[in-house]
Amino acid sequence: MSENILEVRNVSKSFKEQVVLKNLSFTVKSGETFGLLGPNGAGKTTTMRMIMNILQPDEGEILFQGQPRQRLKGVHFGYLPEERGLYPRARVLDVLVYFGTLNDLAPRKAEVEAIRYLDRLGIIEYTDTRINELSKGIQQKIQFIAAFLHDPDVLILDEPFTGLDPINQSVLQEILEEFKKKNKVLILSTHMMDQAEKMCDHICLINQAQVVIDGSVSNIRKRFREDAYYLEADAPIPFISSLKGIQILEEGKNNYKFVLEEGSVSLAEILKQVEQKTKIRKFEVFEPSLHDIFIRLIQEQTEVKS
Amino acid sequence: MKNIFRVARWEFVSRIKSRSFLFNTFISPFLFTAVITLPLFIFNLQPQITTKLIGLIDLSGQNIKEELQRELNRNYRLDNRSSEYLVMNVAVNNSSSYNRMASKFEEIKSRLDSVSLVYDQIKEQRMEYYKNTRIPNRDYVLRTSYEKLQNTREEKELIEIELSRFKTALDSLYKREAQRMADSLLYTDVLNAYLIFLPDFAKTGIVEYHTKTPGDLREVERFEKILQTIIIKKRILNDQIPRSKLQRWFRPIYLKKYQLLQEGQQEWNFYVQFYGPLIGVFLLFMAIFTAGGYVFSSVLLEKSNRVIEVLLSYVTSSQLMGGKILGLGFLGLVQIFSWFAITGILLSTGIIPADKISYLTMQNALYFLIYFSLGFLFYGAIFVTIGSVSASEYDAQQINQLLRTIAIFPVLLSLLVLANPNAPLIRLLSFIPFLTPSFMIMRIPLSIEPITFDIYGTILLMIVSIGFMIIISGRIFRMSTLMVGKKLTPQEIWTWIKIK
Numbered sequence: 040m041s042e043n044i045l046e047v048r049n050v051s052k053s054f055k056e057q058v059v060l061k062n063l064s065f066t067v068k069s070g071e072t073f074g075l076l077g078p079n080g081a082g083k084t085t086t087m088r089m090i091m092n093i094l095q096p097d098e099g100e101i102l103f104q105g106q107p108r109q110r111l112k113g114v115h116f117g118y119l120p121e122e123r124g125l126y127p128r129a130r131v132l133d134v135l136v137y138f139g140t141l142n143d144l145a146p147r148k149a150e151v152e153a154i155r156y157l158d159r160l161g162i163i164e165y166t167d168t169r170i171n172e173l174s175k176g177i178q179q180k181i182q183f184i185a186a187f188l189h190d191p192d193v194l195i196l197d198e199p200f201t202g203l204d205p206i207n208q209s210v211l212q213e214i215l216e217e218f219k220k221k222n223k224v225l226i227l228s229t230h231m232m233d234q235a236e237k238m239c240d241h242i243c244l245i246n247q248a249q250v251v252i253d254g255s256v257s258n259i260r261k262r263f264r265e266d267a268y269y270l271e272a273d274a275p276i277p278f279i280s281s282l283k284g285i286q287i288l289e290e291g292k293n294n295y296k297f298v299l300e301e302g303s304v305s306l307a308e309i310l311k312q313v314e315q316k317t318k319i320r321k322f323e324v325f326e327p328s329l330h331d332i333f334i335r336l337i338q339e340q341t342e343v344k345s
Numbered sequence: 346m347k348n349i350f351r352v353a354r355w356e357f358v359s360r361i362k363s364r365s366f367l368f369n370t371f372i373s374p375f376l377f378t379a380v381i382t383l384p385l386f387i388f389n390l391q392p393q394i395t396t397k398l399i400g401l402i403d404l405s406g407q408n409i410k411e412e413l414q415r416e417l418n419r420n421y422r423l424d425n426r427s428s429e430y431l432v433m434n435v436a437v438n439n440s441s442s443y444n445r446m447a448s449k450f451e452e453i454k455s456r457l458d459s460v461s462l463v464y465d466q467i468k469e470q471r472m473e474y475y476k477n478t479r480i481p482n483r484d485y486v487l488r489t490s491y492e493k494l495q496n497t498r499e500e501k502e503l504i505e506i507e508l509s510r511f512k513t514a515l516d517s518l519y520k521r522e523a524q525r526m527a528d529s530l531l532y533t534d535v536l537n538a539y540l541i542f543l544p545d546f547a548k549t550g551i552v553e554y555h556t557k558t559p560g561d562l563r564e565v566e567r568f569e570k571i572l573q574t575i576i577i578k579k580r581i582l583n584d585q586i587p588r589s590k591l592q593r594w595f596r597p598i599y600l601k602k603y604q605l606l607q608e609g610q611q612e613w614n615f616y617v618q619f620y621g622p623l624i625g626v627f628l629l630f631m632a633i634f635t636a637g638g639y640v641f642s643s644v645l646l647e648k649s650n651r652v653i654e655v656l657l658s659y660v661t662s663s664q665l666m667g668g669k670i671l672g673l674g675f676l677g678l679v680q681i682f683s684w685f686a687i688t689g690i691l692l693s694t695g696i697i698p699a700d701k702i703s704y705l706t707m708q709n710a711l712y713f714l715i716y717f718s719l720g721f722l723f724y725g726a727i728f729v730t731i732g733s734v735s736a737s738e739y740d741a742q743q744i745n746q747l748l749r750t751i752a753i754f755p756v757l758l759s760l761l762v763l764a765n766p767n768a769p770l771i772r773l774l775s776f777i778p779f780l781t782p783s784f785m786i787m788r789i790p791l792s793i794e795p796i797t798f799d800i801y802g803t804i805l806l807m808i809v810s811i812g813f814m815i816i817i818s819g820r821i822f823r824m825s826t827l828m829v830g831k832k833l834t835p836q837e838i839w840t841w842i843k844i845k
Contacts, residue, residue, distance in 0.1 A: 091658035118658040124650030129359060137355050141348055141659040185655065 043069035043104060045090070045193060045224045050099035052085055059085045061248040062099070067224050067241070072215070074239030074256075075228040076329075078337055081245045083228045084121060087195050090226070091118050103193065103224075115142050117191030121198045121228075123182050127171035131157070131181055134170065135188055142189035149188065156184040160210060179203065183211060193224040200234050212238065232330035242329070244336060251336050260326045263335070267298045268306070271321040276313055285309065296325055348660040352668025357676050360639050369635045370680045374687075377627050382620060396428055400435045400530060400539030402523040404516050409542050409575070410434055416571045435530070435539060437522040446518055450511050457504040464497040516544075524555075531557060538564070540572075547579040617702055619763050622787040625713070626756055628684060629786050632717050634749060636677030637724040640669050644732030644822075645741055662823040670725045677721050678714070685710060704790030712789050712800070719807040720782035724748065726814035733818075733825040734838060748779075755783035766791040767799075775803055778810040 045067040052060040060082045067073040077083050088094040090101055092108055101108040125134055132153055139149025157163045160180045165173060170181070179202055187194055194215075200208050215238070219225050229235050235242060236256065243253040252259060270279075271294040279295055280287050284303020289296040299306065313319055327335075360366050399417075403409045414432045421429040437443045471490045480486060520541070527539040538556035546552055552572050559565065574595050581591060647653040656665055691697040692705065699705060727748065735741035755762070755774070762771055766788040775784040781803045788796060821838060 088654075088658075093654065093657045116658060118655060120651065120654040120658075122651040122654065124652050126359070126646070126652060127650065133359075137351070138655070138659070140351050141656070143347075182655075 043192065043222060043224055044102075045226075046102040047086065047090070048100050048102060050086070050089065050096040050101065052082075052089065052094065052097050058248050060096075060245075063245065063248070063250055064099075065243040065250060065253050067226060069222045069224050070219060071225070071240040072219055072238050073224070073226045074235040074242040075226055075245070076232075076235060076242055076333065077245040077251075082248050083245065084197065086245070087118070087120075087197055087226070087228060090193070090195060091116055114193070115189055115191040117142075117186040117189065117194040119182055119186040119196045119199055121201075123179065125170045125178060125181060125185075128169055130167050130169055131162075131173075132166045135181065135184055138185040139188045142191070144189050152188050152190075153184060156188060159214070160184065160207070175202065176204065176207070180207065183214075187214070187218065190221075191223070193226070194218060195226045195228075197228045198230065199227060200229065200231055208234075232328065232333055236329045244333060246337055246340055251340055252332075256329065259332060260329075263327045263332045265298065265325065265327065267296055267325040269321070269323050269325040270295050270297070270310075270313070270319065272313060272317045272319055274317040276316055278316070279309070279313065282309060282312070293320075346664075348664045349668045349671060352656075352660060352665055353672030353675065356639070356643060356669050356672030360673065360676055361679065366635065366639075366676065366680070369631055370683050373631060374624075374628055374684065377631075378624055381623065382616075396423065396431050397537040398535060399430050399432050400527045400536045401432050402435050402520060402527060402539060402541040404520055405542045405544050405546055407542075407547075407579070412575055412578075413540075413571070416574055420571065421567065435523040435527045437519055437526055439526075440522040443515075443518050443522045446511075446515055450508070450515050453504060453508050453511055457501065457508055460497060460501045460504055464494070464501050467494045467497055527555065531555065538568075540568070547576055547583070550576055552576075618791065619759070621702060621704065622762075622790050623756065623759055625786050625790070626753075626759070626783050628681075629713065629717055629720065629782055630749075630753055632677045632680050633720040633724055633752070633782065635680060636673045636721050637728045638745070639673045639676065640725045641728035641732045641741065641745060643669055643673070644729055645735065645738055648733065649738065663819055666729055666819060666822050669729070670722065674718065674721050674725065677717060681714060681717055709789060713786060715804065716782040716786055719804065719811065720752075722811045723778055723807060723814060724752070726811065726818040730814075730818040730821050733822045751779050752783060755780055755787060759787060762787045762791060767794070767796065772799060775799060776806060778807055781807055 047063060047065050050060055050063045051058070063082070063086065065073075075083050075086060085094060089096050090108070095109070103111055103114055106114075129137075132150065135153035135157075136146055136149040139152060140146055144152065154163065154166065157166055160183070162177055162180055165177060170178060173181070183199070186196065196215075199211065203211065215225060227235065227238060239256055241255050242259065244251045254262075265288075267288055271291075273293065275293055276295075279285065279297070280290070282304060284300045285297050286300060287295055287297050299309075310319065310322065399413075401410050401413065410432050414428075414430075417430040417432065418428050423429050467490060471487065471494060474480060474483060474487050474490060477483075524541070527536060530536040531539060538554060541553035541555070543549070543551065543553075554565065554568055556564070578591055578595065581594075582588065644653075647656065653665075660668070688697065688705070692699045697705075728745070731741055731744045731748075735744070758771070758774070761768065762784070765771070771784065771788065774780050775788065776799075785800065785803055789800070825838075
């Protein structure tokens with residue numbers, strides 16, 4: 040199966056005087072979950088709107104399989120915008136069939152797919168209910184179905200997990216995993232860093248109209264590793280802070296994050312001493328979370344600019 | 346292209362079953378027709394249950410009552426042939442002040458009578474004195490009788506002056522008292538109305554008509570007509586024309602109106618000629634604004650609930666706009682064909698008399714369809730623009746209301762159109778695209794001569810205007826639909842119009 044590639048190449052976009060995106064580039068490969076991250080106003084929604092062909096870039100281009108976005112034929116996109124809404128007086132199945140047919144599904148096929156997804160998300164009983172009679176959570180599930188009902192080649196979800204309960208979050212994750220396996224391009228935009236960390240293979244962090252970092256999650260985490268260690272024991276071990284050549288970064292009730300000063304005490308020695316006092320529950324090389332990296336990079340960029 | 350039809354189908358299907366569409370198609374036209382024609386029916390078909398009592402205060406001393414009653418009887422009778430109007434003099438016998446004055450008047454009158462008698466006797470006596478030359482002391486007798494005659498004449502003249510003064514005062518009191526009495530009779534609904542004839546009514550032509558309902562135009566018109574006849578008769582009689590001729594001259598006249606049409610003569614009926622095109626304009630207005638209103642609310646709804654963003658990610662803005670206009674325009678056509686079908690049923694069952702309404706033709710139905718389509722496309726494009734640039738539904742509704750007012754404006758000039766459908770002002774206004782459909786739909790059935798130039802001219806102008814509006818609205822729609830809750834400045838809109 041050949042790999043599908045979506046490329047955003049040197050894209051810039053301004054609204055009047057305000058520069059929203061400046062020379063933005065990244066590449067998304069099929070089979071990976073791509074996370075488009077950034078603080079509010081970073082330009083995420085504009086980027087997604089340009090990928091969806093709702094807006095056109097002032098400069099640069101967006102390519103899918105090497106073909107410019109505007110000239111693509113027969114490639115289907117699915118989109119769940121952050122600001123969501125449906126036709127309040129329409130019936131669930133009618134809305135889903137309408138969105139399906141707009142993406143070239145035959146009405147009958149759209150109906151079958153809609154019912155299949157409604158069943159999978161546990162809301163089959165609302166098939167003939169009017170949208171305005173449904174709760175917000177159920178409306179959100181219907182919007183999800185509308186976004187991937189037609190089995191798009193590229194699926195873009197803006198803040199997909201907001202407002203969903205944990206059970207439905209995992210159902211959605213499951214569906215997205217399946218989607219990813221079908222060699223499709225999947226782009227998520229989210230503020231929930233733990234979700235991004237769990238779901239994304241590749242992230243691109245944008246801030247103030249520019250890419251701050253772009254790469255696989257594991258590489259980024261490695262890059263921001265501080266050579267720190269994390270140790271968690273059964274009981275408090277206060278003596279650790281008095282050991283020579285150790286610098287405590289964070290201290291919890293039974294856990295510690297620390298770094299070793301160069302050429303001082305060895306790691307094996309410290310672990311030995313701790314084990315003499317209490318049992319070690321967990322020990323690992325500490326890798327920063329995406330959340331920490333995100334905050335650090337944004338802060339750094341803001342400081343540089345100011 | 347397929348997506349245009351998909352959007353059109355969605356818009357059509359989701360609206361055709363809506364209550365508002367069914368109401369506007371099947372209830373509103375009947376309600377409107379009822380609202381404008383019911384008063385007319387009520388006006389013409391007022392139940393003739395009882396004879397109406399008309400009070401009369403006659404200060405002319407010309408015994409108007411008989412004449413008035415005669416004229417009224419000649420023109421207006423109830424279904425059972427009895428009089429529709431009964432005239433009665435308003436009596437003032439119960440007024441003590443009037444009675445007192447009247448008795449004094451009578452007293453002066455008797456004094457005048459007795460003095461006149463004495464005066465006549467003296468004159469007679471003097472005649473005898475003249476004739477009889479053998480009367481002793483004839484000169485003396487003649488002189489003294491002359492003095493007596495002089496004195497009596499002087500007394501008679503004084504009494505006459507007094508009587509005349511008293512008569513004026515008595516008439517004034519009579520008028521006041523009679524009016525007071527008539528008012529109370531009017532107030533208690535004994536009288537339907539009362540008339541006051543002043544002494545010089547024949548000269549001035551002024552007669553007072555007092556009623557609780559001066560707005561009852563039918564009654565007013567009837568009395569004007571009758572009084573016109575009476576007054577003219579009086580004036581003619583004053584000019585020494587024999588009464589026998591008058592009867593013939595004043596036989597009631599009825600003007601039977603015919604209109605010359607290309608296909609021949611047809612009896613002219615105000616109600617058919619006026620209300621028909623008016624209902625036509627209303628239906629056209631309804632069709633344009635029902636479908637146009639749906640375009641408008643559809644854009645507003647999709648914008649306010651953010652569906653527009655998803656839609657624009659699957660279809661282009663021109664496909665979305667085109668689909669809406671196509672689907673809802675088709676909805677408007679369904680509405681019009683429903684009305685054609687209803688009209689057809691009413692014609693075939695004879696409820697609408699086809700032979701009396703010359704303008705119910707296939708050609709005019711075609712013009713109706715053409716002007717609907719043009720009006721809808723023109724206003725539809727404007728509605729798309731308003732829907733997409735409005736920051737809130739409230740703002741949008743205000744502009745919508747303004748557009749409706751402009752479009753219905755020709756109805757205000759409907760009487761002018763009826764009088765002369767091809768007047769220069771009306772022709773000029775017909776060429777303003779906002780007003781074209783309404784004016785043309787009134788003018789086509791009313792005009793007796795073909796207005797081919799105006800029809801083709803307005804159609805051409807509308808097509809150009811629609812093209813222009815669609816280009817502008819397309820550009821604005823493309824740019825503004827993603828802006829939510831932000832009030833746009835005219836400069837921003839102008840910038841978008843310029844972007845290709």
